[in-house]
Amino acid sequence: MLVVQKYGGTSVGDLDRIGxxxxxxxxxxxxGNSVVVVVSAMSGETNKLTEYAHHFSKNPSKREMDIxxxxxxxxxxxxxxxxxxxxxxxxxxxxxxxxxIKTNDTHTFARIESINTDxxxxxxxxxxxxxxxxxxxxxxxxxxxxxxxxxxxLSAVAIAGALGADACEIYSDVDGIYTTxxxxxxxxxxxxxxxxxxxxxxxSLGAKVLQSRSVELAKKMxxxxxxxxxxxxxxxxxxxxxxxxxxxVLVSGIALDKNQARVxxxxxxxxxxVAADIFNILAKEQINVDMIIQNASAEGSTMLxxxxxxxxxxHTQEIISGLEHDIEGAEFDKGICKVxxxxxxxxxxxxxASATFTALxxxxxxxxxxxxxxxxxxxxxxxxFAELSxxxxxxxxxxxx
Ligand code: ADP
Ligand code: ASP
Ligand code: MG
Numbered sequence: 001m002l003v004v005q006k007y008g009g010t011s012v013g014d015l016d017r018i019g020x021x022x023x024x025x026x027x028x029x030x031x032g033n034s035v036v037v038v039v040s041a042m043s044g045e046t047n048k049l050t051e052y053a054h055h056f057s058k059n060p061s062k063r064e065m066d067i068x069x070x071x072x073x074x075x076x077x078x079x080x081x082x083x084x085x086x087x088x089x090x091x092x093x094x095x096x097x098x099x100x101i102k103t104n105d106t107h108t109f110a111r112i113e114s115i116n117t118d119x120x121x122x123x124x125x126x127x128x129x130x131x132x133x134x135x136x137x138x139x140x141x142x143x144x145x146x147x148x149x150x151x152x153x154l155s156a157v158a159i160a161g162a163l164g165a166d167a168c169e170i171y172s173d174v175d176g177i178y179t180t181x182x183x184x185x186x187x188x189x190x191x192x193x194x195x196x197x198x199x200x201x202x203x204s205l206g207a208k209v210l211q212s213r214s215v216e217l218a219k220k221m222x223x224x225x226x227x228x229x230x231x232x233x234x235x236x237x238x239x240x241x242x243x244x245x246x247x248x249v250l251v252s253g254i255a256l257d258k259n260q261a262r263v264x265x266x267x268x269x270x271x272x273x274v275a276a277d278i279f280n281i282l283a284k285e286q287i288n289v290d291m292i293i294q295n296a297s298a299e300g301s302t303m304l305x306x307x308x309x310x311x312x313x314x315h316t317q318e319i320i321s322g323l324e325h326d327i328e329g330a331e332f333d334k335g336i337c338k339v340x341x342x343x344x345x346x347x348x349x350x351x352x353a354s355a356t357f358t359a360l361x362x363x364x365x366x367x368x369x370x371x372x373x374x375x376x377x378x379x380x381x382x383x384x385f386a387e388l389s390x391x392x393x394x395x396x397x398x399x400x401x
Contacts (some may be wrong), residue, residue: 267328
């Protein structure tokens with residue numbers, strides 16, 4: 001079997017843990033498998049490097065950021081190879097470039113365009129364990145790029161897809177995908193199986209256990225992911241195609257995203273094209289707008305509200321201040337969060353929206369914004385109710401049963 005294993009930041013968080021990973025990798029190799037390992041930087045390292053850059057600049061060059069941030073993963077890849085050598089195993093560490101990972105030009109948030117697997121295949125054919133520094137590739141100019149936060153998950157899925165691996169195992173500090181973040185609701189239950197679409201919603205709505213782009217790519221390439229813990233031998237959760245029996249389950253999970261901010265624009269001119277203008281400018285600046293609401297027009301002007309990731313709020317504020325002639329005023333609020341209920345069963349059952357609103361109302365939680373899609377309902381609530389909302393909804397849908 002050809003196995004791709006990805007170990008996240010906490011799994012390689014210190015030297016002992018890198019040693020622990022080496023043992024797990026060795027065990028997989030001894031079973032007769034070909035093994036490719038993708039590693040993250042040691043936990044906290046990417047944040048630390050980012051802070052270093054911000055010491056010198058509020059807005060550091062993204063190109064230089066990529067060289068800086070990619071170094072974290074190189075450290076763990078090489079240390080893991082050295083640890084394996086000491087155990088008598090042949091292993092070779094590679095940067096993203098050496099592993100043949102080509103991306104587009106979007107520094108700090110690049111997309112993988114192709115993987116030339118020749119170098120990895122050659123080392124595998126020679127019987128070596130291949131260790132790839134996650135989260136990085138190169139663009140057509142030969143410059144280092146990184147794949148966005150959590151991007152080592154994407155490296156692992158892309159490599160598994162390109163090599164046609166039999167398994168893509170993603171190791172973290174939880175032993176699978178739970179009905180909600182077990183740190184928020186200790187009664188959360190581990191799922192044996194979850195569909196790509198549900199996982200994609202959970203990830204893009206805030207469950208950082210898997211990077212959403214990695215799930216998107218796994219679906220596209222048909223890569224089955226198994227989420228497991230590097231600290232136990234428990235069975236993990238498989239992420240794959242939707243199965244027929246799944247629509248019987250109304251709600252599979254709940255996601256929480258505290259890194260959202262709300263923008264409220266007052267006195268927006270009520271004429272065709274104004275909303276288009278505003279959102280075109282935001283899109284051009286690559287601001288991720290979500291949850292848009294517009295209320296009824298009063299005396300020729302309306303109120304427009306939307307959410308953006310907190311990290312993009314400052315940039316949004318700058319853009320909005322350039323729109324003075326179209327709006328009367330703007331408010332920005334970081335004290336909100338987004339709570340989402342996800343399940344493929346919603347496609348064929350009604351009443352999830354009302355049950356969600358009722359459960360929150362009974363707990364005295366005011367809903368400030370709502371958005372829905374075929375398999376999810378998201379609400380914006382005051383950040384002080386973040387954890388409570390998750391627990392209330394977890395209980396309402398009896399996800400602990
Ligand atoms: P790594 O550093 O290994 O990539 P992450 O920290 O990115 O790991 O992801 C694991 C964390 O995801 C867990 O510690 C857990 O708190 C969080 N998490 C959020 N939602 C879920 C969920 N539904 N199931 C499991 N873990 C979740
Ligand atoms: N080190 C990067 C991050 O923290 C990538 C990863 O761990 O997946 O986002
Ligand atoms: Mg992660």
